[in-house]
Amino acid sequence: DAGVIQSPRHEVTEMGQEVTxxxxxxxxxxxxxxxxxxxxxxxxxxxYFNNNVPIDDSGMPEDRFSAKMPNASFSTLKIQPSEPRDSxxxxxxxxxxxxxxxxxxxxxxxxxxxxx
Amino acid sequence: xxxxxEDPQALSIQEGENATMNCSYKxxxxxxxxxxxxxxxxxxxxxLIRSNEREKHSGRLRVTLDTxxxxxSLLITASRAADTASYFCAPEGGTSYGxxxxxxxxxxxxxx
Numbered sequence: 001d002a003g004v005i006q007s008p009r010h011e012v013t014e015m016g017q018e019v020t021x022x023x024x025x026x027x028x029x030x031x032x033x034x035x036x037x038x039x040x041x042x043x044x045x046x047x048y049f050n051n052n053v054p055i056d057d058s059g060m061p062e063d064r065f066s067a068k069m070p071n072a073s074f075s076t077l078k079i080q081p082s083e084p085r086d087s088x089x090x091x092x093x094x095x096x097x098x099x100x101x102x103x104x105x106x107x108x109x110x111x112x113x114x115x116x
Numbered sequence: 117x118x119x120x121x122e123d124p125q126a127l128s129i130q131e132g133e134n135a136t137m138n139c140s141y142k143x144x145x146x147x148x149x150x151x152x153x154x155x156x157x158x159x160x161x162x163x164l165i166r167s168n169e170r171e172k173h174s175g176r177l178r179v180t181l182d183t184x185x186x187x188x189s190l191l192i193t194a195s196r197a198a199d200t201a202s203y204f205c206a207p208e209g210g211t212s213y214g215x216x217x218x219x220x221x222x223x224x225x226x227x228x
Contacts, residue, residue, distance in 0.1 A: 031214070033216065042220045043204070045217045045218075055215070056215055091158055091159070103164060104161035105161060106161070107159045108158055109158050110158055
């Protein structure tokens with residue numbers, strides 16, 4: 001398996017522009033997580049899905065952020081409009097989750113976002 | 117939400133020495149996981165220890181869990197320069213079961 005695939009790997013944009021980050025989880029994994037990592041705040045959980053349904057979005061910083069999972073093999077994280085303080089590395093991770101049996105997370109390589 | 121706190125924040129050792137990192141958490145857990153992150157990369161899972169286990173080994177890694185003290189430790193024996201990375205713990209359980217959050221991690225530097 002190719003692992004969790006994120007795109008783009010790097011994005012530089014200007015303040016006010018819309019940013020869309022994409023994630024393809026590992027086939028068969030039904031839990032998907034979005035994280036944001038900065039030096040100041042560390043690794044923050046933004047939102048996670050089980051079976052394509054958002055379970056907890058309490059980490060989404062504000063209304064400018066939205067995440068969707070239209071099917072089991074694709075998720076997007078959108079920022080509109082973007083601001084310089086959104087600059088960070090955004091990670092997607094997935095894992096299989098069957099009933100109460102959870103386990104290790106598999107991370108993508110991240111999308112490095114710079115908002116000028 | 118359940119989140120581990122790693123200690124120390126940074127650790128610098130010589131190759132061949134052992135490295136010990138600690139993790140504390142606040143509420144009951146089902147399991148606790150350790151991850152490594154190399155610079156500029158995604159996190160990689162190292163080991164998972166369940167609440168009914170006290171110790172677990174994987175190669176040069178040894179993890180202990182003390183649920184009475186709500187703490188865990190990760191020991192890397194005979195460290196190598198390639199072990200240089202950030203290490204994170206992720207306790208899972210209680211009302212936040214299924215939700216995995218991370219602390220600031222321990223930055224380990226192994227000098228050749």
